[in-house]
Amino acid sequence: MLKELSPRVQELRVELIEFMEQYIYPNESVFEKQLENGKSRWEVPPIVEELKQKAKEKGLWNLFIPKEYGYGAGLTNFEYAHLCEVMGRSLMAPEIFNCNAPDTGNMEVLIKYGTEEQKKKWLEPLLEGEIRSVFSMTEPDVASSDATNIQGEIIRDGDEYVINAKKWWSTAALDPRCKVAIVMGKSDPNEKKHLQQSMILVPFDTPGVEVKRPLSVFGYDHAPQGHAEVHYNNVRVPKENILLGEGRGFEIAQGRLGPGRIHHCMRAIGAAERALELLIDRANKREVFGSKMVDKDTVREQIARTRIEIEQARLLTLQAANTIDQEGTKAARKEIAMIKVVAPTISLNAIDRAMQVHGGGGFSQDFPLAEHWANARTLRVLDGPDEVHLRDIAKLEVRNQLNNH
Structure with a gap:
């Protein structure tokens, strides 16, 4: 799929990966330390604004906004999916690039439905990451x-x-x-x-x-x-x-749950990828019962199943994003519902397997797995529970098949 991206988007992805490696991963512990040492848990750690400024200077800013809106990087949902996945590898990353919920959804609402006065007062400072x-x-x-x-x-x-x-x-x-x-x-x-x-x-x-x-x-x-x-x-x-x-509230709610609805799915795949990397790294460093964990058949099976699930979920996410781009959110309703069920599930599977290999460490603050697991579990409710999406998928599938006979 990467070969289908334009040179510009491929370059953005490389820059984003480099930014994550240089600034995000090393500063996750700094973020936590500053949060603990601040006057209040609700005081913003200085590292956040520092990294936001660096991201803005490098042009890694407002990448989520579709090109038809006339703001931000002007990417398609298909293009942004490849970048959003990279951000999903760290829970602190999306805000650094001004691509974090609920601000992304609120900015979309203001772009699509706000008056010029509303945009000037609220959209502009949101786009700048000031509020x-x-x-x-x-x-x-x-x-x-x-x-x-x-x-x-x-x-x-x-x-x-x-x-x-x-x-x-x-x-x-x-x-x-x-x-x-x-x-x-x-x-x-x-x-x-x-x-x-x-x-x-x-x-x-x-x-x-x-x-x-x-x-x-x-x-x-x-x-x-x-x-x-x-x-x-x-x-x-x-x-x-x-x-x-x-x-018009219901109409806005439905519009707000368009592209932004699958941003969580894109990030969930990134979290799964990082969990798989951590799993393999840990298994390669630990020896039990006479050999490395990475050489155990049970661990190898977990690695294989995780890779299969990630690839399946990524393809479904990209299909949903491409359908939104080509045919609109309404036409992509089934694809959106399907990935909303699949992405959190495979992410939870990957993180859970990584936690198992990490043993006690997997549940502690020494690794990002436990917090990623908690975040992934909320996604099964966040934009509607699995049961609602399954109901919609079944309804659309039955309707399509019966209409074709």
């Missing part, structure tokens, strides 16, 4: 994989909207650089099912925005950005803050 943002959709009291369940309110009151909502898993809400949230809620419960929801921009310093508590993921706080439960208590914002218009 962070939140996407507040999921709620603790309803099954949020079905967006029509959302109960938060966005009610028009004269020249303002009043927001009352209880949200959680609002990533980056604890980051001191967080300046704006995109909030989804119901603006008209009497409208048709998919026209009841709206999305609105809420400056994070607006009175009534309350960060209730941080949420950990398998014990990890993911500082300094973190995830939080956020309550919006009678929050008032100007009517100009509405995105696209009342009743």
Whole structure:
């Protein structure tokens, strides 16, 4: 597949790999040390901004933005997939290149649906990596994989909207650089099912925005950005803050889950690749029962199965990305759903096998495996649970086959 990339994209990939080796991997421990020694877990380690500036200087910045949007590197999703996989090898890497969630999705929303004023106020500083943002959709009291369940309110009151909502898993809400949230809620419960929801921009310093508590993921706080439960208590914002218009929230949600939906899949493959490298390196250095672990049949089988699974998942990811490029997100719905099930699963398999070979070390902070595992496990829920994607795959497959007979 690399041969199909343009010389420019191949060069970007080489530069990205070199940047990872020179600046990212050696500074993962520096990041953790600075985080622990800071005044607060929510204080941004200085190494982050230092590396962001280096990445920007080298042109490794905003690589995720599709070329039709007129911003960033102007790559296709197929091209970006090869770069995003490289970033996925480190959990700290995506932000360094301004390619981290939820900012990528929020930037896409503003690019596609924002007014010129909204873009100037929020998109421009996001593109520069000067601020962070939140996407507040999921709620603790309803099954949020079905967006029509959302109960938060966005009610028009004269020249303002009043927001009352209880949200959680609002990533980056604890980051001191967080300046704006995109909030989804119901603006008209009497409208048709998919026209009841709206999305609105809420400056994070607006009175009534309350960060209730941080949420950990398998014990990890993911500082300094973190995830939080956020309550919006009678929050008032100007009517100009509405995105696209009342009743367009579901439409925006679907648009937001286009290319950005498979960025996680691309990164998951990168995490799997790194896990396989760590597995082989560890097995080659450890001797048990008279020979190296790497020479044991059971370990060799794990290596082989991992390589097979990674290659399968990569091809499916690239197929989904190419279909989005050629035919649009709607046409790629089945491919997107399939890779959303496959990529986290094969990544978990690879990381789990590597952890097994590492023994006790695999579960400790001495290796990146445990945190990668926790991150990969969340992906099976993050953009919709496996069960929802499997339902959609089956529905589309049945429809296609019956229509062809």
